[in-house]
Amino acid sequence: MPVTIPQTKYAGKVREVTIGATRAEGGTRSRTVTVGGETTLPFLLHEGEMPHPPAVAVEICDRRPADWSPLLYEAWGEAVNDPATWARAAEAAGADLVLLHLTGPVQRADGSTPTAQEARQAVRRVLEATGLPLLVFGPGIADLDNELLVAVAEEAAGERLVLGVCEDKNYRTLVAAALAHGHLVDGRTPMDVNLAKQLMILIRDMGLPLERVLMDPSTGALGYGIEYGYSVMERLRLAALNGDAMTQQPMLVTPGEEAWRLKEAKVGDGGVPAAWGDWAERAITWEVLTATTLLHAGADVVCLRHPASVAEVKAVIARLMAGGKDGK
Amino acid sequence: MPHVLFLPAQRSAEVSVGASLLEAAQACGVEIHIPCGGQGRCGRCAVVVQGGDGRLRRRSTIRLSPADIAAGYALACQSLVLGDLAVVVPPQEEIARHLVTAKHAVAVEPPAGYTVADQPLQAFFLALDPPSLADQTDDWSRLQRGLAGAYGVSGLTADMDLLRRLGEVLRSADWQVTAVVELDAWDRPAGPPRLVDLLPGRRTDALHAIAVDIGTTTVSLFLVDLMTGRVVARAADYNDQIRRGEDIISRIVYASRKAGNSQPAANSVNSANLVELQALVVGTINRLVEQACRRAGVEPKQVYKATVVGNPTMIHLFLGVPPEQIRLAPYIPALNQVPSLPGAAQALGLAIHPQATVDCLPGVASYVGADITAGVLSSGMHRSEALRLFIDIGTNGETVLGNADWLICCACSAGPAFEGAGVEHGTRAAAGAIEEVWINGDTGEPTYRTVGNLPPKGLCGSGLISLLAELFLAGLVDKRGRLNQGWPGLRDRPSLGPRVRRGDHGLEYVVAWAEETAIGRDIVLTEVDIDNLLRTKAAIFAGFTSLAEAVGVPLEAVEEVLIGGAFGQHINVEKAVEIGLLPDLGTGEGWSRFRFLGNTALNGAYLALVSRAMRQEVRNIANKMTYLELSADNRFYEQFMSAMFLPHTDARLFPSVASRNT
Incomplete structure (x- = not known):
């Protein structure tokens, strides 16, 4: 008896967003990365198109962060002391994108406050060290973010950086900087479909084309609220495919940051029950599982921290894009 | 060049073809008010054009009804001169009446055919025969005999206090007395009649009653002359209970605590906090009674009945009944259908006649009370075939959808923002409240109107909207x-001028500078206030959209939207739609689908007070919803x-x- 596999056709399509600009396009990147364009749910390639594979961004910092897991220092070695070296190491680890995180007083061992001049320098050095497109996130303190990111936007004019994170409190400053200097923004809202949509509307109302906006619905790590984030992403994507123009943005999430702040990843042998197993294996698996889960929810950009996770997640993406067969 | 004559000023201007009437007026020094800056938004520059056919082009008529246009009305800022014209500039008050989006509260009138003879409360004048050795009937029996003989009233009851005063009143008045008798009540249709008061002399004019709406935020009251059925005075003020919590849940929690302790009280009826809340609301009512009586020249002791509405929590607290079950699953209140309470005024502490009856109208559920059943009663939606949506814009955001066949209701915690509470410079809709504001789109400068045209005291609900x-x-x-x-x-606006500034609570917008106000301080709207307004409007909007969704009725199918609320005399529907408080049913014809009913809860209480039929109807509504x-x-x-x-x-x-925003 012939069996017909039911197929759903959607009217909507996720917008394509291109990160980075080559020399011909007014920047200095050796290549650009385009995400989005889906006409179906993630990896359902028999139903619709997924023209671009999800991209992996590797997170680096402008100086050695004080609050990262020892496993990450071990993995990156000396590179964590210098953003340019770290960026090259990230590229070597297989990154599609580099996420430069500007440290604030909390992440800095000496508690110093970063200056705009330092931020400009760090971005300049990373741009010179790698040809990959760049995302630049501030320390997460509203006033400081504004000060640093406005300077960064000016320093890297024309590079089509992704500036982040852009929230409802500071979107005006960041969007203005992106508009003035030819960049993109990452619009983050706390796990709510309506809030995500509202921020996209506010950003659009300021005149930034939606082809320059990533939607960041926030997430939690595996075991720490990922179900909630997953559900929000799934609903956003279904709304997008059903034609809701204000949800049709590619989605960026930060599973690396979420997974590596947990006790399971941070606390080594001795601090936790022996039954938890090998520390490094556990921590990397946590990051990989968090990231792959989010890919299934519709993530277009996943930001990771450990080089081993990058390799594993890229392999998963390759296989899923090849329809489940070995993509190599 | 066309010649434009302005009346009644008798000034004229020559302008080029295509100039606006506003430009023509300015050219000859005729002042036309343009609060919105000449953008065709506010409708305040309406003028009457004579002989305008073919000599005038209206770019926009957004504020004018078809009847207005037919009568020659045109917006000065939006109308272009094509030929010679005569233009009448009407006084501002007249223009205000022509704005189709400003909805004025419907007037409160006694039901058709009102007569005091139909009332349960009666004032009977008696000229009794003085006792003598030949007629040794006792005082009480003599009074009863008189009432039975003259008015057919028998089986009279009375309380102790009255019996003790009886002999003295009869003798000092030389046996000419007025007996105030309550013949029956809605739950005692066969009586027995009760002697409420005995007044010396002919005092049939004494008969008064009050209708009271106990809101979570605002308490309002009508003083009614039962002889005519008319409202002779009205008063409103914030509920004194606010200082013990802004919403009903925090009041319930407070009431069930032992004073000065977070533990639940052992004996909830005698909880000091419950007693305190009861005294606070009664104190508010007494203050309003005193005010209303003073204005109408009536003795508070001549108020013989109180009909009370409020949400279930307010009614529980007013009666001193422990309310905590309202908050706890399965959410069952002690009283939804309160029996009539003859002579309860004294026990409750009401400063009206101590023997007055207190009649609390029935509610539906723990969070939908008599204020809503009374609201439906006064709206008449339960009698109409047309599908109507009734929205009470108050602290508890109650909404009712339905018609003569069915009614469904819900409530949500909306907050007191539209009653002017929880907003920095919020105020009730009383004299001096800013009730309408226009902002010039080019300069950011405001123009406002206050209730009574007095210097502003603050912003009331309609002003905030x-x-x-x-x-x-x-x-x-x-x-x-x-x-x-x-x-x-x-953008082309690098700075917003002095009106937007950083204050104690973040950014704020200055509506009125200190020197133009009655309070000697700048009147501002802060971002925190805006947040509160957003939450309130969002809760109300979510309430009625969820309700419509639950029964599967699209909002467009609603033929009429009835609005109740403490907005004073008017609400601007267009502006309420612009902020997303009311549904968008389209401009022009869409606006005519809204009707503003004022304080519907109080109007309903008043109807149930003055009409037996209405008192019965409100019960039916409660049972049906x-x-x-x-x-x-x-x-x-x-x-x-x-x-x-x-x-x-x-x-x-x-x-x-x-469409207006882009």
């Missing part, structure tokens, strides 16, 4: 409700979050706002 809508349309706040500070080099519990419904939260935006996250729900 109006101000938020104008700030939004003028681009001074974004869709999230945050004040724009301008962003250098990006279905209650939808929103806390058990995910739809509400989803709707609430999407309504936390100006006007709404889903712009398709507000097409007329979107």
Whole structure:
């Protein structure tokens, strides 16, 4: 008896967003990365198109962060002391994108406050060290973010950086900087479909084309609220495919940051029950599982921290894009 | 060049073809008011054009009804001169009456055919035969005999206090007395009649009663002369209980605590906190009674009945009944259908006649009370075939949908913002309250109107709605409700001038400078206030959209939207739509589908007070209404979050706002 596999056709399509600009396009990147364009749910390639594979961004910092897991220092070695070296190491680890995180007083061992001049320098050095497109996130303190990111936007004019994170409190400053200097923004809202949509509307109302906006619905790590984030992403994507123009943005999430702040990843042998197993294996698996889960929810950009996770997640993406067969 | 003559000023100007009437007026020094800056938004520059056919082109008539246009009305800023014209500039008050979007409260009138003879309360004048050795009937029996003989009233009852005073009153009045008798009550239709008071002399004019609406935020009251059935005085004030919690849940929690302790009280009826809350609301009512009686020249002791409405929590606290079960699953109140309480005024502490009856109208469920059944009663929606939506814009955001065949209702915690509470410079809709605001889109400068045209004291509900809508349309706040500070080099407005500034609670917009106010301080709207307004409007919008969704009725199918609330005399529907408080049913004809009923709860209490039929009807309404519990419904939260935006996250729900916004 012939069996017909039911197929759903959607009217909507996720917008394509291109990160980075080559020399011909007014920047200095050796290549650009385009995400989005889906006409179906993630990896359902028999139903619709997924023209671009999800991209992996590797997170680096402008100086050695004080609050990262020892496993990450071990993995990156000396590179964590210098953003340019770290960026090259990230590229070597297989990154599609580099996420430069500007440290604030909390992440800095000496508690110093970063200056705009330092931020400009760090971005300049990373741009010179790698040809990959760049995302630049501030320390997460509203006033400081504004000060640093406005300077960064000016320093890297024309590079089509992704500036982040852009929230409802500071979107005006960041969007203005992106508009003035030819960049993109990452619009983050706390796990709510309506809030995500509202921020996209506010950003659009300021005149930034939606082809320059990533939607960041926030997430939690595996075991720490990922179900909630997953559900929000799934609903956003279904709304997008059903034609809701204000949800049709590619989605960026930060599973690396979420997974590596947990006790399971941070606390080594001795601090936790022996039954938890090998520390490094556990921590990397946590990051990989968090990231792959989010890919299934519709993530277009996943930001990771450990080089081993990058390799594993890229392999998963390759296989899923090849329809489940070995993509190599 | 066309010649334009302005009347009654008798001035004229020569202008080129295509000039606006406003320009013509300015050219010859005729003043025309343009609060919105000549953008065709406010309708305040309406003038009457004589002989305008073919000599005038109207670019926009957005504020004018077809009848107005037929009568020659035109907006001076939006009308272009093509030929010779004569233009009458009407006084401002006259223009205000022509604005189709300003909805005025319907008048409160006694029901048709009102007569005091139909009332349960009667004042019977008696000229009794003095006792003598030949007629040794005792005083009480003599009074009864007189009442039976003259008025057919028998089986009279009376309380101890009256019996003790009886002999003295009869003798000092030389046996000419007025007996105030309550013949029956809605739950004692066969009596027995009760002697409420005995007054010396002919005092049939004494008969008064009050209708009271106990709101969570505002208490309002009508003093009614039962001889004519008319409202002779009205009064309103904030509920003194506010100092023990702004919403009903915090009042319930407070009432069930032992004073000065977080533990529940052992004996909830005698809880000091419950006693305190009861005294606070009765104190508020007594203050209003005193005010209303003073204005009408009536003795508070001549008020023989009180008909009371309020949400179930307010009624429980007013009666001193422990309310905690309202808050606890399965949410069962002690009283929804309160029996009539003859002579309860004294026990409750009401400063009216101590033997007055207190009649609390029936409610539906724990969070939908007599204020809503009374509201439906006064709206008449339960008698109409047409599908209507009734929205009570108050602290508890109650909504009713239905018609003569069915009624469904819900309630949600909306907050007191539209009653002027929880807003920095909020105020009730009383004299001096700013009730309408326009903002010039070019300069950001406001123009406002206050109740009674007095120096402003603060912003009332309609003023807040109006101000938020104008700030939004003028681009001074974004869709999230945050004040724009301008962003250098990006728009043509690098700075917003002195009206937007940083205050104690973040950014704020100055509506009135200290020297023009009655309070000697700048009147401002802060971002925190805007947040409160957004939450309130979002809850109300989410309430009625969830309700409509639950029964599967699209809002467009609603033939009429009835609005109740403490807005004073008017609400501007257009502005309420612009901020997403009321549904967008389109401009022009759409606006005519809204009707503002004023304080519907109080109007309903008044009707049930003066009419036996209405008192019966309100019971039927309570029995008939279905209650939808929103806390058990995910739809509400989803709707609430999407309504936390100006006007709404889903712009398709507000097409007329979107078209004006781009």
